[in-house]
Amino acid sequence: MSLIVYTVASLFTATALLVFRRPRLALRDPLTASTCVSIFLGGLCFFCSAPVTLGAVNDLTRIPNFGAPMTYSVISAYSASLLILLINWRGGPAERVRRQAVRVITVYSLVITAVITLFALADAPAERLRDLDTYYANTPYMREMIVLYLVGHGACALITIYVCLRWSREVTGILRVGLRLIMAGLAVDVTGFEGAKLTAVAARWAGHDLDRLSTGLAPRAAALGALLCAAGFVLPRLLPAALAQWHSVWDYRALGPLWAELRGVPTAPKPAPPRWLLPRGRLYYRELRILDALLALQSRCDGRVREAAYQRARAQGSPPGEAHFVAAAAMVVDAARQARRPHPAESAGPGGTDRLHTALFSDTRELVRLARALAGSSVVEAARRGAARTAGG
Incomplete structure (x- = not known):
């Protein structure tokens, strides 16, 4: 007993x-x-x-x-x-x-x-x-x-x-x-x-x-x-x-493709997150680094790429909301591709910076949708290869 x-x-x-x-x-x-x-x-x-x-x-x-x-x-x-x-x-x-x-x-x-x-x-x-x-x-x-x-x-x-x-x-x-x-x-x-x-x-x-x-x-x-x-x-x-910690685990993993795309973008150095952090804290650090990278890309974001990607997504049957994230992801991929080039960046051209806000998502759910569009859209893959810029020109 x-x-x-x-x-x-x-x-x-x-x-x-x-x-x-x-x-x-x-x-x-x-x-x-x-x-x-x-x-x-x-x-x-x-x-x-x-x-x-x-x-x-x-x-x-x-x-x-x-x-x-x-x-x-x-x-x-x-x-x-x-x-x-x-x-x-x-x-x-x-x-x-x-x-x-x-x-x-x-x-x-x-x-x-x-x-x-x-x-x-x-x-x-x-x-x-x-x-x-x-x-x-x-x-x-x-x-x-x-x-x-x-x-x-x-x-x-x-x-x-x-x-x-x-x-x-x-x-x-x-x-x-x-x-x-x-x-x-x-x-x-x-x-x-x-x-x-x-x-x-x-x-x-x-x-x-x-x-x-x-x-x-x-x-x-x-x-x-x-x-x-x-x-x-x-x-x-x-x-x-x-439950919040559990959801943070899934969101952290869902943001993986977006972070992999932006990891090479030069930003201000940040300390690595402590190993004892719970999933919610790790998610916060990942979001912070992603947003820093997106801000660093503002001069390279080209509204023409976004518009061309949006039209392609709509032509493939994507609803307007989904096409919006696909277009933003295509523009981010194109800007990140430019940032990784060793020579000076190309000018964003007309309509570039005024479209920057479409690539900046402070809400976790929007960042996750952006990451999923980046990982699963053929339109974004075309932008990654540079085809979207050609279509926009």
Whole structure:
């Protein structure tokens, strides 16, 4: 059991580090900070509840079962962090968000204080690492402590489900998916963890033994529910960034033909991009170099080449939008061909520089379309061989 619990705790820790990858920015953003705190406390709940950890804490403090109020306090803090995270995620006026967060902190601080106080008043000399909830279900003060932490965590789950249900009706897309994952995780938590624990405790009150629900079903349900909740909170924050990086990989590769064509154009020297850059950063560097090369070609761009290429593309059946990029690519290829010549460049001639703007595309999608036209058009290939200039003359 400890291995399973530690594995879940490690997953939570890794997720928290992933969200908290930029500490300075994260601390300035209440939503990111509360997300990290919530995920970290979720992992700490599982770490503290492992029998190995409980035994070590009991031995260290020399207080039998001291790990129980510690774990219950962490669970209560985790419940509070979920509500605070939901408050920050929902947003609104800063004063209202702060006021609601203070209320949650106050309530769960009282719960934690009560848990510790009840444990101090209770008589629980026998160390129980796996079945404390049921073993001490009829012990004064321990009974109240157990019920208190379960009710506090259950109330948090039900409130969060209610808020997420209402909110999910107002939003769409990845945010709705995240809210549904949170509701699914909390539903598993309420039915699997809370339900199993309370049923086992109530069975002890009635003189029956259903401890297997508390020691077997409840921990597994808690792990599954917590992982679903963490995914629901993290997915809307990380998935858009991950998709942006993935799209950057494809855009970077799509710009390869254009960069290969312009690589030999003399420009101001630029430092090589760091190797640790993510795909989005590498795409930025490639776009920057391409735009620098296009600017360097402005005196060589010939509007006659563009016009001839446009007419050829239209004659081949290309729609106006596609023909526009084909013509611009032909003009860029012709200018790059001139730039690679060892002798002085030819004059662009009439209509040259006033067409330069057609070759300058600051938007990534337009640069990609330009690169695809350059790589796949027979008209551009003709310009590369110099046939377009002849037709234009």
